[in-house]
Amino acid sequence: MGVYSSTIIAPKGSSGMTLISSHNDDTTVSFSDIGFDFYYNGVNCRTTVKTNGNSWVGFTGATEQLKINRRDAGADNIYYCQETVxxxxTFRIRWEGHGVYNAWGTLDLVWELILFNDSAMVLVIEQIPNTGTNSFVNPTSGTTTLTLENNKSYAFIPSQEQGKAYTVQEGSYIQPNIKYLMVDGNDIKHWDALSSSYVKVSELPLTxxxxxSYSDDNYHKERTGLISTSPILKIWSPLTEMPAPVVTQTIKPKPVIVSMKEDILFTEAYIIDIINAVISLxxxxSGIIVFIVSTDSGTSWKAWNGSSWILVDIENMHDVKIKGMSTADLQGITEAQWTSLGLLDKKIRFAWYMEVSSSTDILKLKELRINYNVI
Known part of the structure; x- marks a missing residue:
């Protein structure tokens, strides 16, 4: 992320920009590709940004998410351009028009919107009559009323990843040319795209x-290629002051097979066989949990495939994942199918494969209960 600046910036004007619409009354205009990924409320808006002759911008499509004196207005000219700062x-939109319908040629509503590739934005007001609605649909915070004035600029800076919880204040936004290197013990490393890992490029001291010579434009949260348990991310910027960066690592556990250490015994004379199994979890x-069973104290393992019991290799995690029984399958096994497993020794044990794909997944096995048929 860049940094907020209290400096008011001036509009750049239409020179060098592409005219995409003129004499626009109520028409919605689409920008086919702004040239980079831009996230708003978790949605990549690279190909969905739109504006309209009634002076609004939609980031995720034809939805009025930013209103600048929105009313039945008219755009004499709408321009756009991709720029490098x-x-x-960056992507810049310039809207020139009037705040009252059919006042063509009277440019009393003129603004520019600059989109940055880290989801920040700057709205530059050249002229505004303030006869319409000024508002911003702020993700996670709700719709915010904006106070906009002539010859002012306003920074929209997200406080959460992927364009959420924006702070809006008068001023501007600076996205400096930040560089990154990783210090791994005494080694200086950068990210190597070919091997998808950190590789050594030099040794301390860092200069x-x-x-x-070696820095990266973006930091990578992966730890591949790092040896130290406490590698240090080093950052360079031409700014004399910048906020302390925050790097958040999200860790999810690897898939695991959990096996019961002891058998479940049902050797009592009054127990005939197993009626069913009941799972509580x-x-x-998007968590995955599948089950396998053993009737010989873990020497061999099996799963019901819908028509018969098949062998499963508990040492092969992929085999367990593919052949293991889902919760519904396990609970759906009938008394006759349990009997066909071969329960003459009246003992059984279970193992289960567990996998989560996201740090937000919750997967907990609370209870596995066996119900018996008795005399």
């Missing part, structure tokens, strides 16, 4: 020359 891609998200 401090080595970073400005080494930053210029918490599974929120």
């Amino acid at each position: 401090n080595g970073k891609s 400005a020359d080494k930053f210029q 918490d599974n929120t998200g």
Whole structure:
């Protein structure tokens, strides 16, 4: 992320920009590709940004998410361009028109909107009559009323990833040319795209020359290639002051097979056989849990495939994942099918494969209960 600046910036004007619409009354205009990924409320808006002759912008499509004196207005001209600022891609929209319908040629509503590739924005007001609605649909915070004035600029800076919880204040936004290197023990490393890992490029001490020669434009949260348990992310910027960066690592556990250490015994004379199995679990998200069973104290393992019991290799995690029984399958096994497993020794044990794909997944096995048929 860049940094907020209290400096008011001036509009750049239409020179060098592409005219996409003129004499626009109520027409919605689409920008086919702004040139980089731009996230708003978790949605990639690279190909969905739109504006309209009634002076609004939609980031996710034809939805009025930013209103600048929105009313039955008219756009004499709408321009756009892709620009590079401090080595970073930006996209600029310029809207020239009038705040009252059919006042063509009277340019009393003129603004520019700059989109940055880290989801920040700057709205530059050249002229505004303030006869319509000024508002912004702020993700996670709701619709915010804006106070907009002539010859002012306003920074929209997200406080959460992927364009959420924006702070809106008078001023501007600077996205400096930031460089990154990783210090791994005594080694200086950068990210190697070919091997998808950190590789050594030099040794300490770290100097400005080494930053210029080896640094990355983006930091990578992966730890591949790092040996130290406490690697240090080093950052270079031409700014004399910048906020302390925050790097958040999200860790999810690897898939695991959990096996019961002891058998469940049902050797009592009054127990005839197994009626069914009942599972109680918490599974929120995209977690996976499948089950296998053993009747010989874990020497061999089996799963019901819908027509028969098949062998499963518990040492092969993929085999367990593919052949294991889902919760519904396990609970659906009938008394006759349990009997066909071969329960003469009246003992059984279970194992289960567990996997989550997201840090927000919740997967907890709370209870596995066996119901018996008795005399």
